[in-house]
Amino acid sequence: MSLLVVGTVALDSVKTPFGNVDNALGGSATYFSTSASYFTDVRLVAVIGEDFPKEHIQFLKSKAIDTRGLQQEKGKTFHWKGEYGYDLNEARTLATDLNVLATFQPVIIDDYKDSDVVFLANIDPEIQLDVLKQVRKPKLVACDTMNYWITSKLDALKRTLREVDLLTINEGEVRQLAGEASLVKAAKKVQAMGPKTVVVKQGSYGALMFSGGSVFSAPAFPLESVFDPTGAGDTFAGGFMGYLANTMNFSESSMRQAVIFGSVMASMNVEAFSLDRLRSLDYGEIEGRYREFKRLTHFEDI
Ligand code: AMP
Numbered sequence: 155m156s157l158l159v160v161g162t163v164a165l166d167s168v169k170t171p172f173g174n175v176d177n178a179l180g181g182s183a184t185y186f187s188t189s190a191s192y193f194t195d196v197r198l199v200a201v202i203g204e205d206f207p208k209e210h211i212q213f214l215k216s217k218a219i220d221t222r223g224l225q226q227e228k229g230k231t232f233h234w235k236g237e238y239g240y241d242l243n244e245a246r247t248l249a250t251d252l253n254v255l256a257t258f259q260p261v262i263i264d265d266y267k268d269s270d271v272v273f274l275a276n277i278d279p280e281i282q283l284d285v286l287k288q289v290r291k292p293k294l295v296a297c298d299t300m301n302y303w304i305t306s307k308l309d310a311l312k313r314t315l316r317e318v319d320l321l322t323i324n325e326g327e328v329r330q331l332a333g334e335a336s337l338v339k340a341a342k343k344v345q346a347m348g349p350k351t352v353v354v355k356q357g358s359y360g361a362l363m364f365s366g367g368s369v370f371s372a373p374a375f376p377l378e379s380v381f382d383p384t385g386a387g388d389t390f391a392g393g394f395m396g397y398l399a400n401t402m403n404f405s406e407s408s409m410r411q412a413v414i415f416g417s418v419m420a421s422m423n424v425e426a427f428s429l430d431r432l433r434s435l436d437y438g439e440i441e442g443r444y445r446e447f448k449r450l451t452h453f454e455d456i
Contacts, residue, residue: 156195157399158266158292159183160285161275161388162255163200163210163224166428167235170242172381178428179210180234182275182298185385188432189392189419190273191217192440194399197266199223199285201258203231213433222263229254242383242424243357244326250302262288271399274318275388276300279310286317294404296320296349298391304331315348322353322391337362338369353394353413355387363413365406372413373451375421375443382427386420389432393419418443 161183167176187196197220204226214221235249260281267290274282274297282297297318303311304327311331315321321344325337332340341352341364351365358380360373394416401408418440425431 155270155399155402156197156266156268157190157271157273157395158197158199158223158262158269158285158289159186159190159273159275160199160260160281161186161273161277161298162232162234163198163202163206164232164234165206166384167233167249168237168382168384168427170238170382171240173427175382175427177233179213180384180428181232182277182385182388184210184214185388185423185429185432186273186275186392186395187214187219188217188429189389189423190396190399191219191392192419192435192437193393193396193415196220196396197223197269199225199260199262199266201225201227201232201254201260203227203229203254206231220266223260223266225258225261227254227258236384238383242380243359245384247302260285260288270294270402271395272296273391273395274298274314275391276303279303279307279314282314283310283317286314293402294319294398296322296391296395298322298387299327299331300324301327301330312347315344318349320351320353321349322355322387322394324387325354325356325359328352328354338364351409353416355390357383357386361390361413361417363409365409368406370406370410370413372410372417372447374417375447375450377421377425380424383424385429386424389423390416390420393417414444414447415440418447 162181164181166180332343334340
C-alpha cells in the first residue's frame with residue numbers, strides 16, 4: 155500500500171564522541187523513507203536546494219522511493235548541526251539553518267493524493283497542515299514533531315494534532331508539549347489534544363505506546379556499539395509506519411508488531427554514521443533482529 159511522507163531532507167553536520175561528519179545526508183523524511191522502503195511503497199514530499207548532491211537523489215531512487223514530490227528550489231538545502239556527548243540520548247542542536255525550508259510550499263501531485271497512509275514527519279507544523287489539506291481520505295494519519303516546533307509554532311502544532319490519529323514523539327518533548335512531568339499523565343494530555351495513539355520514543359530505553367487506555371512497552375535492542383543516534387526516531391517511525399502501511403491492519407496487536415519493527419530499524423541505524431547502515435540491509439536481517447527482540451522480551455507466566 156502507499157505511504158506518503160512529508161518532512162525534511164537535510165545536510166547534517168554531526169559530532170559524536172566516536173567521530174564526526176559534515177554535510178552528510180540527513181533529514182526526518184530521508185531517514186523515515188529509507189527505513190519505510192523496506193516495507194512498502196513510499197512517496198516523498200520535501201524541499202532541497204541547488205547544492206543538494208545528485209548522488210543522494212540517486213540513492214533514494216535506488217530504494218524505490220518515489221521522489222517526484224521532491225521540490226528543488228533556489229537557495230541552500232536545510233542544514234542541521236548537532237552534537238552528542240557520551241549520553242547519546244540527547245542531541246544538542248548547534249544550528250538549524252532553515253534555508254529553502256523557510257519558504258517551502260508543498261505541492262501534492264495528483265498521483266499522491268489518494269495515499270492510504272500519511273506521515274507528517276518532523277517539519278514546520280504549518281507545512282504538515284498544508285499537506286493534509288491536499289490529500290483525499292487517508293486511512294491513517296500520523297505525525298512527529300520536536301522541541302524546536304513546540305517552542306516556535308505551538309498553535310499550529312495543536313491544529314495539526316487535532317487532525318491526526320497517531321503521534322510519535324520523544325520522551326522529553328511529550329513532557330514539554332503537555333507541561334507535565336509524569337510521562338503517563340503527559341501522554342494522556344496529548345491524547346486529549348487529538349491523537350488516539352501516542353508513541354513515546356525513549357532513545358536507548360526503548361518505546362512506549364499509549365493507545366486508548368492500554369500501554370505497550372518495548373525495550374531498545376542492547377547494542378555493543380552505537381556510533382551516531384541521529385535519525386533514530388525517524389527511522390523508528392519509518393519501520394513502524396512502513397509495517398502498518400504494508401499490512402493495513404491497525405489493530406492493537408498489529409501496532410505492537412509495528413513498534414518492534416520500528417525498534418529493529420532504529421537499532422540498525424545507530425550502528426553507523428548518517429544513513430550508512432540503512433543503505434543496504436536485506437529483509438532477512440530485519441526479520442532476524444525482530445525474532446531476537448521476541449526472545450529478549452519473552453518470559454513465562456507464573
Ligand atoms: P532524530 O534524531 O530522529 O530526532 O532526527 C534527526 C534529523 O532531524 C536530522 O537528520 C535533522 O536533519 C532533522 N532535523 C533537525 N532539526 C529539525 C527541525 N527543526 N525540523 C525538521 N527536521 C529537523
